[in-house]
Amino acid sequence: xxxxxxxxxxxxxxxxxxxxxxxxxxxxxxxxxxxxxxxxxxxxxxxxxxxxxxxxxxxxxxxxxxxxxxxxxxxxxxxxxxxxxxxxxxxxxxxxxxxxxxxxxxxxxxxxxxxxxxxxxxxxxxxxxxxxxxxxxxxxxxxxxxxxxxxxxxxxxxxxxxxxxxxxxxxxxxxxxxxxxxxxxxxxxxxxxxxxxxxxxxxxxxxxxxxxxxxxxxxxxxxxxxxxxxxxxxxxxxxxxxxxxxxxxxxxxxxxxxxxxxxxxxxxxxxxxxxxxxxxxxxxxxxxxxxxxxxxxxxxxxxxxxxxxxxxxxxxxxxxxxxxxxxxxxxxxxxxxxxxxxxxxxxxxxxxxxxxxxxxxxxxxx
Amino acid sequence: xxxxxxxxxxxxxxxxxxxxxxxxxxxxxxxxxxxxxxxxxxxxxxxxxxxxxxxxxxxxxxxxxxxxxxxxxxxxxxxxxxxxxxxxxxxxxxxxxxxxxxxxxxxxxxxxxxxxxxxxxxxxxxxxxxxxxxxxxxxxxxxxxxxxxxxxxxxxxxxxxxxxxxxxxxxxxxxxxxxxxx
Numbered sequence: 001x002x003x004x005x006x007x008x009x010x011x012x013x014x015x016x017x018x019x020x021x022x023x024x025x026x027x028x029x030x031x032x033x034x035x036x037x038x039x040x041x042x043x044x045x046x047x048x049x050x051x052x053x054x055x056x057x058x059x060x061x062x063x064x065x066x067x068x069x070x071x072x073x074x075x076x077x078x079x080x081x082x083x084x085x086x087x088x089x090x091x092x093x094x095x096x097x098x099x100x101x102x103x104x105x106x107x108x109x110x111x112x113x114x115x116x117x118x119x120x121x122x123x124x125x126x127x128x129x130x131x132x133x134x135x136x137x138x139x140x141x142x143x144x145x146x147x148x149x150x151x152x153x154x155x156x157x158x159x160x161x162x163x164x165x166x167x168x169x170x171x172x173x174x175x176x177x178x179x180x181x182x183x184x185x186x187x188x189x190x191x192x193x194x195x196x197x198x199x200x201x202x203x204x205x206x207x208x209x210x211x212x213x214x215x216x217x218x219x220x221x222x223x224x225x226x227x228x229x230x231x232x233x234x235x236x237x238x239x240x241x242x243x244x245x246x247x248x249x250x251x252x253x254x255x256x257x258x259x260x261x262x263x264x265x266x267x268x269x270x271x272x273x274x275x276x277x278x279x280x281x282x283x284x285x286x287x288x289x290x291x292x293x294x295x296x297x298x299x300x301x302x303x304x305x306x307x308x309x310x311x312x313x314x315x316x317x318x319x320x321x322x323x324x325x326x327x328x329x330x331x332x333x334x335x336x337x338x339x340x341x342x343x344x345x346x347x348x349x350x351x352x353x354x355x356x357x358x359x360x361x362x363x364x365x366x
Numbered sequence: 367x368x369x370x371x372x373x374x375x376x377x378x379x380x381x382x383x384x385x386x387x388x389x390x391x392x393x394x395x396x397x398x399x400x401x402x403x404x405x406x407x408x409x410x411x412x413x414x415x416x417x418x419x420x421x422x423x424x425x426x427x428x429x430x431x432x433x434x435x436x437x438x439x440x441x442x443x444x445x446x447x448x449x450x451x452x453x454x455x456x457x458x459x460x461x462x463x464x465x466x467x468x469x470x471x472x473x474x475x476x477x478x479x480x481x482x483x484x485x486x487x488x489x490x491x492x493x494x495x496x497x498x499x500x501x502x503x504x505x506x507x508x509x510x511x512x513x514x515x516x517x518x519x520x521x522x523x524x525x526x527x528x529x530x531x532x533x534x535x536x537x538x539x540x541x542x543x544x545x546x547x548x
Contacts, residue, residue, distance in 0.1 A: 006390040006400070032406065116406035176429050177386060177402040179393035278429075285427035355428055 002181040009147040009174040010035035010077075013103055013167065014043065016151035017075055019186045022101070023049035024074040026063030028056055028082060031115040032171040033105035036077035057085035065089060065098045069222065071191070071213035073155050077103035081112055083122055084129075090164055091130030092224045094248060097201075097209065099158035099191060102126075103151065103167040105174040106325075108350055117350025118171035120277055120325040126166045127304050133245050135252035137259065138166040138304035140276040144178045150301060152186040157259065159191035161251055162208050168303065170325060172278040172352060194218060201244075202229040207251030256305035262298060264310070269296025270318045271365045274311070274334055274342075276300040278352055279323045285355040286362065295362050303330065308337035319365050321345055323353045368422045369506060370431045374448040375440030375461075377415050380493035384438065385417035387497060387515045388507065392421045395511035401429040414447040421506060436504055438496055440478070442466050459500050459539070461492065474503050474542040481534055491531035494520075498535020503543055509536070 007015070014036050017025075025040040037053070044051040050067070054060040060076045067074040078086065083104050093100055106122050108114030122129075126138050137157045139150040151167050158165035194200055194210030200220040203209045212218035225233040226241045234240040265287055271294060273283040280299045287297050296317075298310055311320065311334060320342045322331035328344030335342040345361060347353050371388065375381045382404050389402035404417040418431040437458040439449040445465045452458055452469045460468075462475035478495040482488060486495075494516060501512045513532060520528045 004394045006386070006393050006402075171406075172403075172429065175403070175406060177389055178400065178426070178429075281427045281429060288427070352428065352430060354430075354432065 001184050005180050005182055006177055007144055007180050008035060008177045009141070009144045009169065010105065011039050012144045012147040012180055013077070013151045013169065013174070014039035015182065016148035016186070017101065017155070018043060018047070019148070019183075020073060020152035020155040021188055022073040022075050022155060023047070024064065024067035024072045025049070025076065026052045026054050026067065026074070027060045027076040027078065028054055030079045030082045032107055032174050033077040033079045033103060035174070036103055036105070057082035058089065061086040061089040061093070061100075061102070064100045064102075065093050065096070068098050068100050069214045071211075073101075073159070075101040075103065075155075077105065079105050079107045079115075080109040080119075080122060083125065087125075087129045091132060091134065093164045094130065094134045094136065095132075095224045096222050097162040097248070098164070099162050099211075100164050101151070101154045101158055101167065102164055103169065106168065106170045108348070114350055116171065118278060118325055118352075119348075119350070120168070120170055120279075120329070123168060123303065123324075123326065123329040126168055133249055135249045136164055136166060136304055137161065137252060137302070138168050139261070139301055140168045140303050141173055141301075142277055142280040142299070143173065144176065144180045146301065147173060148180060148182065149186075156187065156189040160189050160208070161255060162191075162211065163252055166304075168277065170278050171350070199229040200231045201227060203247060203251070207247045207254070253305050256307060257309070259302055259305065260307040260310065261301040262307055262310050263301070264296070264298055264313055266293050266296030267313055268293060268316050269314060270294045270316050271296070271362050272314045272317045272320050273297045273358070273362070274300070274320050274322045274330070275324070276303050276330065277325070279325060279347070282353045282355050282358055283323060286358040289355055290359055290362065292366070294366055306330075306333050306337070311338045311340075319343060321358075321361060321365070323347065323358060325352075368420065368426075369436060370434040371419045371421065371436040371438065371506065372431055372434040372448055373417045373438045373440075374414055374444030375493075376413070376443065379415070379440050380490070381415045381440065382417045383519065384493045384497055385419045387512070387519050388500070389419045389421075390518060391507040391511040391515035392419070395514050396507050398423055398507075399426045401426040403429055403431070414441065414444040416444070416448050436500070436506065437469075438500055439465055440493070440496060457504070459496060459503060461496065474499065474539065474546070476535070476538050476542060478535065478538070481538065482531060485534060486527065486531055488527060491528060494528050494531035495535040495538065498532040499539030499542070500535075502536045502539030
């Protein structure tokens with residue numbers, strides 16, 4: 001059973017989080033993500049959850065990390081300037097393997113930029129914004145329905161791999177309203193708990209240690225310093241650091257096949273659009289309007305870890321066209337995984353690529 | 367068929383809510399597809415506010431309005447900013463008392479604010495009067511759908527007032543069309 005609603009993307013995001021069992025939100029409102037915080041502030045206290053408006057974004061992400069260690073599904077929502085402020089503690093969440101969900105409703109940057117206009121300019125920042133080698137997970141919704149579904153999914157991914165997971169939305173998807181079929185329940189993958197007496201940072205084959213929830217008698221030490229399997233700082237032993245960082249990266253990168261979530265249209269195509277988020281809507285319209293099997297599309301719902309193998313599904317591809325609301329961030333990532341030419345189609349300022357514009361570019365390669 | 371409806375007026379008239387109600391009527395009660403968007407930011411404060419709905423029988427992919435075919439205009443400033451360049455094959459519902467200019471396209475002047483104020487004694491429902499007139503003149507959604515969507519969207523205790531406003535709008539819209547053919 002589902003029920004129909006006519007919701008704004010940000011409301012769907014908040015409701016998706018609640019459906020997934022999120023019971024803590026720590027944040028600092030910022031356009032164009034504010035409605036997520038507003039909705040969580042209204043809803044959480046009524047269902048036994050906690051909403052805290054923190055003093056800034058540094059504290060917001062810190063509160064989310066702390067809440068997560070109590071075993072509570074936790075999230076924050078922000079946009080460019082706030083996202084930048086979160087970078088240090090995002091690294092701490094990666095190093096301490098703290099599951100959490102960070103929604104970034106992207107707006108035009110750098111700096112305060114365009115508060116009310118859409119962008120996808122933070123795709124590389126979410127991947128590499130915090131210092132040190134690391135890997136994270138990022139999903140990118142292209143509809144109000146996906147604001148709900150992918151936010152819910154982000155909690156499962158965060159808990160499964162014990163890594164910060166980003167919902168990389170944009171102002172267009174976040175502020176538009178459209179029909180959404182709200183399911184009665186969503187799939188919930190529980191965080192695997194640490195066995196009593198096991199070393200808290202010793203991982204099995206999948207590289208993910210069990211989670212020693214605070215208050216369950218584990219007596220765990222949690223630190224951003226390089227630590228051994230007991231969780232004790234060990235910041236000068238090259239071997240300990242090498243093993244830890246390779247595991248933190250490997251647990252995400254090696255799982256990219258099982259995490260992969262993408263749509264392929266016309267796999268025999270010669271001219272292939274690669275897109276994610278709101279530009280994927282223009283691409284879908286373009287492919288439909290052109291109605292030509294030589295024009296195909298790869299749409300990513302999970303952007304990080306990047307599904308390099310998805311590009312190779314297009315055996316006849318002569319060119320990959322990558323429309324993005326940035327100057328070619330994912331185009332550059334695609335280019336390093338294929339010998340086929342990759343052409344960025346940047347759009348800055350907040351407007352989407354129009355289907356007519358994309359069709360004209362695709363025609364040029366046919 | 368894809369229809370693009372643009373609403374404009376000044377802040378406080380309920381321009382955004384009108385678009386949300388119309389989108390809801392189409393997407394939930396008429397089982398069509400609809401996307402509602404609006405102008406955010408400093409340009410949307412105080413001056414001309416703008417909101418839009420795309421309605422289609424197929425999923426609405428490209429969400430932005432490119433060439434509106436229906437306009438609902440409730441202020442002179444809104445007309446100048448968002449309505450004056452309406453193409454000749456578009457159609458426009460405008461608030462007779464608040465918009466002085468007239469477009470080149472087919473248009474229906476509706477005294478929505480005047481009637482809301484003097485017939486219903488509540489100027490705040492002028493946007494609902496306009497919605498009634500919109501549905502009467504365009505049939506863009508069914509009357510049943512718009513009624514349900516209005517009831518979903520208005521504060522408790524104001525249902526009766528809003529239903530009367532909607533009916534008044536239907537009647538004004540219908541009369542305006544009859545005047546045209548007479």
